[in-house]
Every structure is written in structure tokens, then in C-alpha cells.
Amino acid sequence: MTPFAPTALFDLDGTLTDPYPGISGSILYAIDKLGRPPVDEITLRAAIGPPLEASFAAMLGGDPLLAKEALAHYRDRYAPIGLYENKVFDGIPEMLANLKNVGVQLFVASSKPRLFCERIIEHFGLGSFFVRVHGSEMDGTRSNKADLITHVLESEAIDRSRCVMIGDRRHDIDGARKNGIKVIAVGWGYGSAEEFEETPPDLIVHDVPALVPAVSAELGL
Structure with missing residues (x-):
């Protein structure tokens, strides 16, 4: 430097x-793990860039505890798979x-x-x-x-x-x-x-x- x-x-x-395939796939995985219906593509694309925990909170009615749980599920898929689904x-x-x-x-x-x-x-x-x-x-x-x-x-x-x-x-x-x-x-x-x-x-x-x-x-x- x-x-x-x-x-x-x-x-x-x-x-x-x-990063769309990896991020969107991992978000859908997390939402499914919580037993919630999948979110649409507009919501998925809007989640690319901003802090993800805040995006999950918006998807889950503003519940901060659910957002943290969703983030943990997201990382379970993203770390081994999703980050490489990228171009x-x-x-x-x-x-x-x-x-x-x-x-x-x-x-x-x-x-x-x-x-x-x-x-x-x-x-x-x-x-x-x-x-x-x-x-x-x-x-x-x-x-x-x-x-x-x-x-x-x-x-x-x-x-x-x-x-x-x-x-x-x-x-x-x-x-x-x-x-x-x-x-x-x-x-x-x-x-x-x-x-x-x-x-x-x-x-x-x-x-x-x-x-x-x-x-x-x-x-x-």
C-alpha cells in the first residue's frame, strides 16, 4: 500500500x-426452513447488496428474531454452495x-x-x-x-x-x-x-x- x-x-x-443464483437460492432455502412461502423475484433481487439481516426482517414482517434465524439458515447453504454459484x-x-x-x-x-x-x-x-x-x-x-x-x-x-x-x-x-x-x-x-x-x-x-x-x-x- x-x-x-x-x-x-x-x-x-x-x-x-x-451473485444472483447463490444468494436467491440460499434465501429461498432459509425461507423454506422457516415454513414460509417463497418470496418473488423482485424481493430476491432487492436483497442483493443491502445488509441481508435487514432484508430478511422486511420479508418476515419485521420480526428481528426470525430474521436472525433466517440468516443462520441462509449461511448453512450459502457458505458451502451459494457463494460459488456466482459469475x-x-x-x-x-x-x-x-x-x-x-x-x-x-x-x-x-x-x-x-x-x-x-x-x-x-x-x-x-x-x-x-x-x-x-x-x-x-x-x-x-x-x-x-x-x-x-x-x-x-x-x-x-x-x-x-x-x-x-x-x-x-x-x-x-x-x-x-x-x-x-x-x-x-x-x-x-x-x-x-x-x-x-x-x-x-x-x-x-x-x-x-x-x-x-x-x-x-x-x-
Whole structure:
């Protein structure tokens, strides 16, 4: 890590990889274990990105105890199976290599538990691009995106004026805003146009190759 180097923080789900099969399958498994009827695709897609315990609470009538039970069932399937039911978006390795080659240091900053993030990044051969992988803890610590970004910025001594967050949901935008850093939204993930209108990023990028010039411009390279 280089002090004061230009830095990009990457969300994982919906930004670097498409996790829909593994996450949706594990949510449906958890809901079934609780004896509840399956939820629809709109609900499943909305659950990709935000902290999952809160999404379960919304599915289960706001019951926090049921949400915790659902999360435990979810992890029973997700840890051995679901996290590998995933796909790196086309062009991501090349984009990361190009950013690294122009001097941008890269970190993962995901609300997903760090243990799962590390497994996914290594499984798909992306580990060499990142200085470090950051995520929440299994007990829910730093599952709030703003808290996570604060932790990354402080623990890595990152210059906020030379840092940009890249993600696909309003939580990424909100987290970046609360930490005073720039934010780019990607159009291939799970955020909607309405979501970005309500919570505007600095820039929306609609295809992976366009991220390199976009990040370079935001960081003044």
C-alpha cells in the first residue's frame, strides 16, 4: 500500500460479480426452513447488496428474531454452495488490471461478511488485483456500508480526496457521501434508475470498460 495513492473501493455483489443464483437460492432455502412461502423475484433481487439481516426482517414482517434465524439458515447453504454459484462480470479482470497499471490501489469494500468476500475473490482469481479485502464480520459488525467505508479509510490511511467508491446500490452511494468521498454507480448491477435518481452518484457507468477512464477522471489521473 502506498500512502496518498489514488484509491478505488469496490463493492462485490452486483459490481464485480453476479451473485444472483447463490444468494436467491440460499434465501429461498432459509425461507423454506422457516415454513414460509417463497418470496418473488423482485424481493430476491432487492436483497442483493443491502445488509441481508435487514432484508430478511422486511420479508418476515419485521420480526428481528426470525430474521436472525433466517440468516443462520441462509449461511448453512450459502457458505458451502451459494457463494460459488456466482459469475464474474465480463471484462472485470481486464478492467482491474488496467486500473492497477495506471497506479490506482484497489480494495474490496463489501457489506457481505469478509470471510465470504475473501473466498469469492480467491475462487475467481481476483486476489492479485487488491491490496486487501474488507467486509463485515459474521456478528454484523460493519454491515452498514458507511461504517465499513469509514473502517477501510481509517485502517488503510487512505486520502479521502483521492478516493472513489464503486458500487451498484444506494447503500454504496450513501456510504460514500457520509465519508466525503466520490462515488461511481455501475449500471450492470442491481440498482435501478429510480434508485440512482433518488440517491444520485457523481457518475453512472453503464459498461465495464468505461470504468477505467471514469475512475481516472474522478481521481484526476
